[in-house]
Amino acid sequence: MSKIRVVHYINQFYAQIGGEEKADIKPELREGVVGPGTAFQAAFGDEAEIVATVICGDSYFSENTKVAQPEIIEMVKSCKPDLFIAGPAFNAGRYGLACATISNAVKEELGIPVLTGMYEENPGADMFKDKIYIVATKNSAAGMRDAVKKMAPLALKLAKGEAIGASAEEGYIPNGVRKNFFEKKRGSERAVEMLLAKLAGKPFVTEYPMPAFDRVAPNPAVKDLAHATVALVTSGGIVPKGNPDHIESSSASKYGEYSIEGVQELTSEGWETAHGGYDPVYANENPNRVLPVDVMRDLEKEGKIGKLYPYFYTTVGNGTAVKNAVGFASEFAQKLKKDQVDAVVLTST
C-alpha cells in the first residue's frame, strides 16, 4: 500500500514566522513538514507522509475567512492528500477556530478525513466538535507530545477508514454521538470510586453529562457604566420593516445585524417584529417595548451610560434550537468583544 498523503495546517507562530505581529500573513503552501509536523511525521512512521504544510496567520484567517478558506482549500486540493490535519491549537482561540473551520471545510469540500486537536474550552472545539473529530489536548504547547501521541493514531485510523471507538478510548472531545466500549473496571466499581471522589470534593467525570443545562454565570457588574458602551441584543424578533433578511418566524436559522446609528427611537413605520410566537400587536405598535432604543438614548443623554452601540443583533427565539442560538451568539459575541462593548442588554419577548 502506498503511503497516506497528509497535508498539515499550522499558524504563523508554529511555522516560526512570528507571533501576534505576524498574525496577518496570508496563506502559504510549503512542501513537506514544518514545525510540529516533524513530531507527527515521526509518529506516522512509514504509514503516512506529510507532503505539504499550509501556513496562515490567525488574524488573517479570522478576519478574511471568506477569502482565506477557498484559497487554502485550493492549496490542499493541489496536493491530492488522503488526510488533512490541523494544529494542535491548544488554548489559542483564533488558531483553534481556524483549525476547526478549515478542517470542516476540507472535509465538506474535498471529502477526505480530517483531524484537529485543541483544549476542550477552546471556542473552536465547542463550535465544531459535533462536525469533525477534535482531539482533546492540554491548554498549552507544553502538551504537544501528548497531543501528537493521541492525534497521530486516530488520524491514521480515519485515513484507513477504520471503525472509530468511543471518545474515551480514542481521545477526541465527545461529539454528541454515544458509542459503546468496554471499560477496564465494572460499572459498580466505577460508581463507588465516583462517589468517593464526590464525597471528598475531588474532581470526577460523569459518564453521561445531563443534556441541556447550559447555565452561564453572570459576569460581575459593570464598574463604570457612565463610560461603558452598551449594546442591545434580542430574541424578540425586532427587524427593519419588511424583514429584509427573512428571519424565520419560528425555528430561526439566522440572526440580523442592523444599524441604529442616529436612531432616537424605533417607530412603527420603520420597525416590526418577525416573531411568530407571541401577539405582535404591541411590539409592532411600539417596537421599543421589545428593543428599548428610546430608553437607552435617554440614559445616554443623562450620562448614565457612555454610549449605545450603533448596531443591534436580533433573532427569533420561537422554536429555535438551542444549538442554533448558541451558534448565533458565539458569532456576534466576537464582534461585540472586538468593538469593546462593555455590556449587553438582552431582551426576549
Add this chain to the structure above:
Amino acid sequence: MKLTVGYIDIHDIQFSNESKVENGVLYVNPEDIKALASEDENFASVSVDIARPGESVRITPVKDVIEPRVKVEGPGGVFPGVISKVDTVGSGKTHVLRGSAVVTAGPIVGFQEGIIDMSGEGAKYTPFSKTNNLVIVCETKDGLEKHVREESIRMLGLKAAAFLGELGRNVTPDEEKVYETLTTKEGMEKYPNLPRVGYVQMLQSQGLMHDTYVYGVDAKKTLSTIINPTEVMDGAIVSGNCVSACDKNTTYHHQNNPVIHDLFEQHGKTLNFCAMLITNENVYLADKQRSSDWTAKMCKFLSLDGIVLTQEGFGNPDTDLIMNCKKIEEQGVKTVIVTDEYAGRDGTSQSLADADVRADAVVTGGNANEVITLPKLDKVIGTLAYVDQIAGGFENNTQEDGSIVVELQAITGATNEMGFNCLSAR
C-alpha cells in the same frame, strides 16, 4: 448481621444418573429437574440441556438466570417467602455453586425475553456466556394466561436452583468470604471518620410482568424500605421480570449484586457501608412521588453522606431515577446514579427520558440501541422463532448466512444497571 459465603467453584456441568457435586463438576440427573416440573400441572413439556462457555450455542428466549445456593448455617433458607419459609435470612453460612447457573427459557411474552450466546460476538456482552448453564426449556399448556405461565416458569427456575444448591451443602468451599453489616450505632462508633455510604436499589415494579419480589411480596405493593445486603445474597429479592433483556436484573444479578460487593470491598477502608435501601418503580405518579419521598427521607434519617443509586429498566423508570436522585441530593446526601442509555442506533439522541442538573455523577452501562451482528451458531437451545420480535430485534433481521442483527437490548444482561459489566458509552 454477619454472613459467611462459601464459594464452591464449578468448572463443568454433566448429565449423570445421580445429581451431585464432585471435584468441581456439577452432575445433574435431568429426571430430577423434570420431577420438580411435574409438581406444577401447567407444564406441557420440560426439557433440560447444558450450555458451557465457548460452545457454539445460543439460548433463547431466556426468562431468568439463577445461581444455585444453599443455607448451611443460620436461620431460614434460600429465596425466603418464595421457596423457603419467610424467616429472615442473611446470617450464618451459605454455600454457592460459583460458575454455574440455572437458565429458564421458553416463550412467555415472546418479545420480552432475551438471548444468551455462549460464543461469538454476543458472548462478549452477556455475563452468562461465562457460566456453566443448566438450561430448562419450558413449554406451558395452551390457553394459559401469560402471567400464569410467567409464575410457573419463575417458580420452576427457583426450585431447580435450590435443588442444585442443596447438592453443595456438604462440599468444602474453595473460598470463603465474610460480609458483615453493623448496626447504625456500632458503625458510627467503629468508623467515626469514614463517610456514611448507602446503596439505594430501584426494583422494577411496573406490573404486567415487570415485577420483582422481596421475601415473596410483590415490590409494587411495598413502601421503600431497608434490607441487609446479606439478605439479598440469600435470595431475598427474586426477579419476576419479562422486560427488555439487556437491563432487567435477573435473580442471579440480585444474588451477586455488584454494588453490594464493591461497597463491602471498601467498607472500613474508605467508607462505612451503612445501609441498603430498596424502592420500587411503579407507573403512577403518586406512587413515584411517595416512593422517592420515602427514600430521600430515609437517607436523611440514616445520616448518610452519599449513596449509589441503581435503576432497572428504562423510559418510565427514568423519571423514578431522576426523582430519587434529585430528592436525595436535596437532603444533602450526595449521589452517583447507575443507568444505561437509549441513544438511538446512531447514538445521537438524548439518552434518558428525564434529566436533572443534580444528576451530575452518572455511570452508564452503555447504549442499548447499538446494533450488533450475532453469527450463526451450531446449536439453538429453545427456539429462534422470536428473534425478530424480541425487544432489540426487528423484521427480517436474520440474514442469509444465518447471522442475526439485533440491538444490544436483546442480549440478557448486556447493559445491566447495577454496574455488573464493563460495558459503557461516551
